[in-house]
Amino acid sequence: MPIRIETSGNKLRVLGRFELADLRRFSAALYSLTTKRGYEDISLDFADVSGAYPAPMAGVCVEALTLQERSVDFRLAFRPSQDSLGCSAIPTGLTLSIPLTIASRATRVT
Numbered sequence: 001m002p003i004r005i006e007t008s009g010n011k012l013r014v015l016g017r018f019e020l021a022d023l024r025r026f027s028a029a030l031y032s033l034t035t036k037r038g039y040e041d042i043s044l045d046f047a048d049v050s051g052a053y054p055a056p057m058a059g060v061c062v063e064a065l066t067l068q069e070r071s072v073d074f075r076l077a078f079r080p081s082q083d084s085l086g087c088s089a090i091p092t093g094l095t096l097s098i099p100l101t102i103a104s105r106a107t108r109v110t
Helices: 020-036 054-068
Strands: 004-008 011-018 041-052 073-078 096-100
Touching: 004 020, 011 020, 020 041, 020 054, 041 054, 054 073
Parallel strands: 011 041, 041 073
Antiparallel strands: 004 011, 073 096
């Protein structure tokens, strides 16, 4: 399935397989929501992503961290697979929605 990135209100929805080549379109959509439209509370909906690689997801984290420093809050929605949670009792169609906070500084544990 080709990637689709949609926005509606303060929601940015990603559908399909999210790859590194799609990061620029994701960033442009996020820029539009925050800078052009002025939203400060963004919902990132990855519930219909069929696959995502670490590199583009790292880019998503960098974008979120940069915007959090400008007081933009995020909520992340995703649909976990049975394999990712190590559990075979996940209801079909379950979507989790959590506040997304990315620490900007490492905490040293002693």
